[in-house]
Amino acid sequence: MSAKPKPKVGVFKFASCDGCQLSLLSAEDELLTIAGKIDIAYFLEATSRIDEGPYDIALVEGSITTPTDALRIRDIRQRSKFLITIGACATAGGIQALRNWADHDEFVRAVYARPEYIETLATSTPIAEHVPVDFELRGCPINRHQLVEVIVxxxxxxxxxTPSHSVCLDCKRRGTVCITVAQGIPCLGPVTQSGCGAICPSYDRGCYGCFGPAKQCNTGSLCQQLLADGTPAPELVQLLRNYNGYAPEFRQQSEQLETQA
Amino acid sequence: MNSTPPSLFLARSNLQLLIDRLAEQGFEVIGPTISQAAIVYDRISSVSDLPQGWTDRQAPGEYRLERRDDDQLFGYVVGPHSWKRYLFPPLTTLTTADLTTNGWQMRAADDNPPKYAFLGVRACELAAIRVQDKVFLEGAYVDPVYQRRRQNAFIVAVNCTQAASTCFCTSMETGPRCRSGFDLALTELFDGFEVEVGTPAGAELLRQLPTTSIAEQQLADAEQRRQQAVDQITRKLDTEGIRDLLLTRLNHPRWEEVGQRCLSCTNCTMVCPTCFCSSVEEVSDLEGQHSERERRWDSCFNLDFSYVSGGPVRRDIRSRYRQWLTHKLASWIDQFGSSGCVGCGRCITWCPVGIDITEEVAALRKEAP
Incomplete structure (x- = not known):
């Protein structure tokens, strides 16, 4: 059985907070076993070894926000057999995709003392808008058990x-009472993909969509109901524009709400 | 049981003794208690755990706890939980398998559930347990997980003395009066309970409690309170010929309309006391030496639930809602000999967008324009 070579894995970072890569290092109970099954060829956060590939598996964190990164992801894609995006930035553009609805140049001028040194794109976009992606692992951050499952x-x-059902199903399995129905708290649970284990509603906090839109989610119907129940449209726009705000289903809805408001 | 013993009176101050006797006999007592802004079913040990002086106000997509102007212990209707959580747990390990030098060794998982005593089971819930008994115990295959929990369960039912706006048990002929399926049934009066006996086990427990004979006036009071629940039920589901009606209206435009509203979020199926769908998955360790077969609550509203080679069978929300409703009210009859709906109204209350099964059936009854 040991004749099979270990798959070569590279972990790559784009615009992100590093939290998703860290999930792999945080998988303490499983880390040694995993390390025995794969050959970590490129993972700057964990090792100074740099193997130029090609890689059997590329784990890609972060979104594309600079012209350099837009080229670099193409290069990584060419050297990788399976390309897996990890986290909301890589999959949907991340929180930094809020710039997509704002004036990027104005942001640069306001934040940096020497804006001329900054070379960025006007948008933050998911990896899949630049290269073909084989598998997307959702979450902000990703669930490390799901990451282990993907690797294994x-x-x-x-x-x-990796289940694609709504957060509601997890709330019900764990016995959490629906906070929207019982307390009138706006919650994206019905349209958000499972993965976190339904943490927020168990603390009386509405889901804010960390794992992105669930398959065939009916965001329009949910928002109509929340509006009718008294949540103002601008508040709903903010609820939708979080870590997965640029995911098509959430994006479309928030833009529609904005034109209504 | 033709010789039903006459009902007795249990003083409110002695209800604690009922809980104590059950606990002494090794039962884990599950009853209504306030948690997470709702009346849920959880482990209780004392009368003080009960939702004294609280009630629930329910409407499509809305549930609110409210104070009562009295201190009734069972002055509410039904909440987000049902007894299914205890008889058919959301997550169960069915089998385990270990890789040995002689190959895979499989065995049934250890399962030693507590002996449950349920306090506060409503008539619609007794009906729901009967429905799940048929599903899990009376078919060609008996579900041992359900059976182990069900066979030892002691049921103290409580008759409803009020109804929610979402209740329609009278349409489904399941309530609000508890008629069978309980060991004991209580009707809450001002200062105690009328207690009816349903089984020899119930009679035996009642013998251990300080009861008195019940006065004519108390019986009349109990009847009046039960009638109040009947009178408060306004919602109706017309079941006349419903099986044929629904199964011949599969292309009615209403399915498309409800499919536009439905979130496909699974809430209705999770709160339904009869929905029994689950998925079974092998969960292995990293080394591939040990594997557990896990069963989890699942739902026909999930796209992947109907996944077969080539893709999911029910590809849009319309078809998944139609599957749920036609199974619940029509094909369930073919499969199990009764409706799958007991009229508890949970699917109406706990739907985040307030889809009302009774309204949908009424719309489907009208000929398409």
Missing amino acids: SLVAGRKPK
Whole structure:
């Protein structure tokens, strides 16, 4: 069985907070076992070893926000067999995609003493807008158990088991009472993909969509109901424009709410 | 049981003894208690755990706790939880498998559930337990997980003395009066309970409690309170010929309309006391030496639930809502001999967008324009 070579894995960072890569290092109970199953060829946060590839698996964190990165992701794609995005930045553009609705140049002028040194794109976009992506692992941050599942399944040659149902199902399984129905708290749970284990509603806090839109989510119907129940449109826009605000289903809805308001 | 013993009176001050006797006999007592801004079913040990002086106000997509102007212990209707949580747990390990030198060794997972005593089971919930009994115990295959929990369960039912706006048990002929399926049934009076006996086990427990015979006036009072629940039920679901009606209206435009509203979020199926769908998954360790077969609550509203080779069968929300409603009210009859709906109204209250099953059926009854 040991004749099979270990898959070569590279971990790459784009515009992001590093939290998703850290999830791999935080997987303390599983880390040694995983390290024994893969060959970590490129992972600057963990090792100074730099292997130029090609890689069997590329884990890509972060969004594309600079012209250099837009070229670098193409290069990584060419050297990788499976490309997996990890986290909301790589999958949907991240919180930094808020710039997509604002004046980018004005931001640069306001933040940096010497704006002329800054070379960025006007938008923050997901990896899939630049290169083909084989698998997207959602979350802000990703769930480390799901990351372990993805790695182990790839090593074993099977499809990863990452559920695509709503957060509501997890609330119900764990016995959390619906905070929208019982307390009138706006919550994106019905339209958000599972993955976090439904943490926020168990603390009387509405889901803010860390894992992005659930499959075939009906964001329009949910927002109509929340509006009718008294949540003002600008508040809903803010609720939708968080870490996955630029994901198509949330983006479309928040833009529609903005034109209504 | 033709010789039903006459009902007795249990003073409110002695209700604690009922809980104590059950606990002494090794039961884990589950009853209504306030948590997370709702009346849920959880472990209780004292009368003080009960929602004394509280009630629930319910409407499509809305549930609110409110103070009562008296100190009734059971003066509410039904909440977000049902007894299904205890009889059919949301997560169960079914089997385990270990890789040994002689290959995979499989065995049934350890399962030693507590002996449950349920306090405060409503008539619609007794009906729901009967429905799940049929599903899990009376078919070709018996579900051992359900069976182990169900066979030892002691049921203290409580008759409703009020109804929510979402209740329609009278349409489904399941309530509000508890008629069978309980060990004991209580009707809450001002200073105590009328207690009816349903089984020899119930009679035996009642013998251990300080009861008195019940006065004519108390019986009349109990009847009046139960009638109040009947009178408060305004919602109706017309079940006349419903099976044929629904199964011949599969292309009615109403499905498209409700599909536009439905979030496909699974809330209705999770709160439904009869919905029993689950998925089974193998969960292995990193080394591939140990594997557990886990069963989790699942829902026909999930796109992946109908996934077969080539893709999901029910590809849009319209078809998934139609599947749920036609199964619940029509094909359930073919499958299990009764409706899958008990009229508790949970799916109406706990739908985040307030979709009302009774309204949908009424719309489907009208010929398409």
